[in-house]
Amino acid sequence: MTPSTLHHLAAHHGDFDQFAALMQQTASGRFNEVFWGVWRQYVAPALPETGRVVDLGCGPGGLFAPLRARHPDVALIGVEVQPAMLREARAVAVHVRAEILEADLNLPLPLADACADAVTLAHVLHELPWPVPLLREALRILRPGGACLVFDWVRQPLQSYVEGAELDENLLQHFREHCLYTPDDLAFLCQRAGFEVREIIGRRGGRFAMIALARPALAEPT
């Protein structure tokens, strides 16, 4: 991990252990039936029985178990760099036959071109100050015709973001990071990186969005 990634993540996550625990506790609410409905529509059809899924910024591995339950024979790779997340993800990986790669998403990924049938970026893009190189890498490792799912915070009024929480400097900083992009902005970033945008789905009253993407298939020779 580069010093600038460590600095950025430490500022955003605060206590690494506590944040890893929070991500694990909230996973079932985020990867709920709505998520799996989008998955069934846009990702599952691109994923062969023994295909490969890469979960970029997998955190503590909250996606692994429900994914394994739906796809018993796929290869599952999680990429992560934050030490507490890596520890938790490795503990989960043993039970679900996942492989964990320690890698900084700000750098080129240690994965081959077109090696994945599906790529997920769940609540990750907002954590990168400059996410376009990561999106290009996600496209590179996805095979033509493969599916990608971006799931993230999107712009909302400060009042709804704060809800009942204490409004302080720390919360305002998180607001800046979580609420930078509209759903269309996220789709635009993905499109600029080379993805085909298939659908933009608002989640939880517009607090989050899922963007269903595909790597365009190679054109037939004429």
Ligand SMILES: C[S@@+](CC[C@H](N)C(=O)[O-])C[C@H]1O[C@@H](n2cnc3c(N)ncnc32)[C@H](O)[C@@H]1O
């Ligand atoms: C909000 S958490 C989401 C975790 C998981 N995807 C989920 O939805 O439960 C974002 C994750 O992205 C990881 N991440 C952010 N920047 C990263 C980077 N430069 N390299 C590797 N992982 C990164 C963080 O460490 C964290 O685990």
